[in-house]
Amino acid sequence: MASYSRRRFMKLGANAAFGGLLVYTARGLVSQPSSPPAAEAGSGSAYDLYRPEEHDWAFIIDTSKCIGCGRCARACKLENDVPWEPQCNRTWVERYSFTADGEVSVDSPDGGINGFAVEELPEEVQGKEITKSFFVPKLCNQCEKPPCVQVCPVGATYKTGDGVVLVNRDRCIGCRYCIQACPYGGRYLLPKEHVVDKCTWCYHRITRGQLPACVEACPVGARAFGDLRDPESDVSRVLAEERISVLKPEMGTKPNVSYLDLDGAVR
C-alpha cells in the first residue's frame, strides 16, 4: 500500500513538473490517497485484489505421511497443462529403498504419476531384504535466494513479492541456464513452446485464495500450504514448533519448502 501511494505521488509529481500545476498535485493527493489499483480496475474479483507483498507463502511436506499414490503429480499435470512427457514434471514423488547390506536405491518412474503400487522395485534391490523405505514428494522450493533467477540472462524468471518464483513465457529465450543452475532439478523445457517451465505453487489458485492442486489432491495430508503472515495457519504452527529441514541447505538457496521427517539420504 505504502509503495503504491508513493508511486502515485511520483507520477503526479512528474505531471506537475511538466505542467507546473501544483494545485493539481495537491488535489490528486487528497482525492486518491489510498485506493488500490485493483478496485479502480473494476472487476473486484479475488484475483484482482491479490497483493503479493501481503503474503509469505510456505509449503511443508510430511514425508512420513506420503503413501506414494501419485495423485499429487497427476493433479498437477491436469491442473497446469503440464505435458505428459516423462521429462516434464512440476512435482514428482521419489521412492527410497534401503537394503540390509546398506545400499540405497531411489526411483521415480514417470515422476510417480501412476503411483508405486504396481511399480517393481529397482533392479539393484530386487530380491534383497528392504529394511527401510519411504516416499519423498518434490517440487520447486521457491527459494529465498533462487539461483535460477540469478542466472536468467533476460530476467524472464523472477521472484514475486510473496516469494514465489515464476517464469514469463513471453520473455524466456530457452537458453536453459536456469535448468543448469537449479540444484533440485525442478525445471524443464516445454517440448512445444521451447521455453522453460516449473512449479508455481499453482499461482493462479493461491492468488484466488485456493490451495495448490497437489495439496488439495493429497489424500493423506502429506502436503501443507499456507501463509506465514497468518500466525494461526498450519504452516506457521509447524514451522514454529516442529523439527524441519530443507533440501540441500549447503547450496545457500534457502528453500521455502520444508520437510518433516526427512532422511539424510534424500538429496
Place this chain on the structure above:
Amino acid sequence: MMGYVYPNEVEIQWSLLIVLYPFITGLVAGAFVVSSLYHVFNVRALKPVASFSLVMALSFLLVAPLPLQAHLGRPERAFEIFLTPNFSSAMAGFGFIWLSYLILVVAETWLVFRPDIVHHALTSTGPKRLVYRVLTLGAYEISEEARRIDERVIKVLAAIGVPAAALLHGYVGFLFGAIKANPWWSTPLMPVIFLLSAIVSGIALLIVMYIVVMKLLDRPVDHACVSSLAKWLLAFLVLDVTIEGLEILSMAYESEESWEIVSQLIIQRIPISYLGIQLFLGSLIPLVILGALASTLSQARRETATAFAFLAAVLVLVGVFAMRWNVVIGGQLISKSTRGFLSYSPPLGGREGVLAAAAFMMLPFYLFYIITSLIPPWQRVAFEEDEGTPQEEGERQEALPAMGWASSSAELQSGVWSRGGR
C-alpha cells in the same frame, strides 16, 4: 542413464553446439594473445604471424555467438539479451563483452591493414576497387606521420586487447564455474583453466594454420617463428596442465561428498575423453614433444622441429576440444541427485547434430579465406597473382616488416608499394 536421475533430467540441456562455443572463443583469445605478444611485447620472432593471428582471431570471433544462437529454444528472442539484460546473470554479459571485443579486434585489424587497403583502393580495378574504397572508410592518408599515429593506436588496442581477451574467455569459464549446482563445474579455478586452455588452443591452431596456409600457398615457412610459437605453447601448456591437475588433485584430496560422483564420472563415464584424450594425448604427449623441442632445438633440423611442433599443436587442439567436451557434456552427465548419470551421444543430423557442429566449425576457416583474399597477411602489399617469381618471394619476405611498421618508410614507399600497381 545409470542410477537415479531426477525425472526432469532425462536429456542433457546443453549439447554439442555449446561445446563449440567455448572452443571457438578460446581460439580467439589465444590467437589475439599471440598478435599482442608481437604488437605490445615486441616478440620479434612472431612477426610473420602477427597480423595472420589477428585475422584468425577476427574470423573465429565472428562465428563465436552462432552456435549459442542456434542452440536457443527461441532463437528469435536472442536480442532480448541486449534489450532487457539481467545483470546478475553471467550470461547477460556475453553480448556486451563479445560486441566490445569485436569492435576492438575489427578496429585493430583495420588499422594494421589500412596501408594495404588504401594501396589496393588506389591500384585495383573493377568491383574490387569499390570494396577496397569502402574498406578505407574514406581515410586515404598513409603518410609516415599517419602511420606512426596508427602504430601508436594499434599498440594501445593490442594492449587493451590482452585483458579483454582474458575477460572474454575468463568469462566463459565463469559461466560454468559459477554454477554451484554442478560439482564438476563449480570451482573458482574454472575461469583460469578456461583462459589458459584458450591461449593454448589459440597458439596451437595458429601453428597449424600458419604451416598449412604457407604450404597451400607454396610459401616458405618461417621456422624461427614456429619455434617461438612452440615455446610459447609449451609455457602456457605447462601452466594449463598444472592448474587443471591441481584442481583435480584438490578435489580428490579433500574428498568432499561430491567427489564420489565426480570420481565416478572420470573413471566410468568419460575415461576415454578425459584420461585418454585430454590428459594423455592432448597434454602429456605434447608436453614431451614440445619440451624435447625446446631443449634440443639447436640440434634438430629446422624442418623436423617444425614438423614436431605441428604434431604437438594438432594433439593440443584435440586435447582442448576434449577438455571443452569433458567440461560441458561431462558436467551435465552428473545428475543433480548425485545418485546417477545421464547419457549423451550427439545425433548426426538436426539443428544440434554433428553435421551442424561441423558446419559451424568450418565457417571461421571460410571467413578467414574471404578476409585473407582481400587483405592477405602474408602479402602485405598488392602483388598480383602472376608475379610470384621466387626472386620476388624473397623480396616479399623483406617487405614483411611493413606489418610491424619496423621498416623505414622509404622501403615501404619505393621498394614495395610501387611494385604492386598495375
